[in-house]
Amino acid sequence: MKIGILGFQGGIKEHERMLKQLGVETRRIRYIQDLDKIDAMILPGGESTTMGIFLHNSGLLKPLKEAVEKGMPVLATCAGLILLAQEVEGLSFASLKVLPVRVRRNAYGRQKESFTTQINLSFDKARPFPGVFIRAPKIEKTLEDKVEVLSFLEEQPVMIRYGKIIGCTFHPELTSDTRVHKYFLQVISAKN
Numbered sequence: 001m002k003i004g005i006l007g008f009q010g011g012i013k014e015h016e017r018m019l020k021q022l023g024v025e026t027r028r029i030r031y032i033q034d035l036d037k038i039d040a041m042i043l044p045g046g047e048s049t050t051m052g053i054f055l056h057n058s059g060l061l062k063p064l065k066e067a068v069e070k071g072m073p074v075l076a077t078c079a080g081l082i083l084l085a086q087e088v089e090g091l092s093f094a095s096l097k098v099l100p101v102r103v104r105r106n107a108y109g110r111q112k113e114s115f116t117t118q119i120n121l122s123f124d125k126a127r128p129f130p131g132v133f134i135r136a137p138k139i140e141k142t143l144e145d146k147v148e149v150l151s152f153l154e155e156q157p158v159m160i161r162y163g164k165i166i167g168c169t170f171h172p173e174l175t176s177d178t179r180v181h182k183y184f185l186q187v188i189s190a191k192n
């Protein structure tokens, strides 16, 4: 299995480190041909405006969108989730718009812009997960019943699944807890 990681900006190395630890090969996606021979992809956190500009300038926006629409599994963290969302408040750049949620960027306000807190994962209740939130967006609304919430923080979704798309508003790659990435590997391997 090989997982492509959108390789323009943001937490690329951290996802690579996590996947290496799980024995999975990675490839950075910068050009259209980098989409060949990958089984899944990760859209990392970082700065969604910058990534949106790169996506547009590289010509990757359309092929990425098509790959996801055809069923390629995606794990999107923070800014990556913003790039996938169908509705983003105050969005001034082109994005994939494949995930039926409405998100608000930088939604936790100044004093709480970055924080770590324990969150519960619906697929692994053994112990809480360290949720690292960095200028995180909020998922204000899910727009389809098929969007499953895998974790809540104060009654708001912070991890969701829509088919083979997993979105987190936090950064599992910045912890040493591999459970979110392992869950993604299960989603990739599942038949449907």
Ligand SMILES: NC(=O)CC[C@H](N)C(=O)O
Binding pocket: 044, 045, 046, 047, 048, 049, 077, 078, 079, 080, 082, 105, 106, 134, 135, 136, 137
């Ligand atoms: N940690 C992150 O990915 C932050 C996302 C960033 N605030 C944005 O809107 O792009």
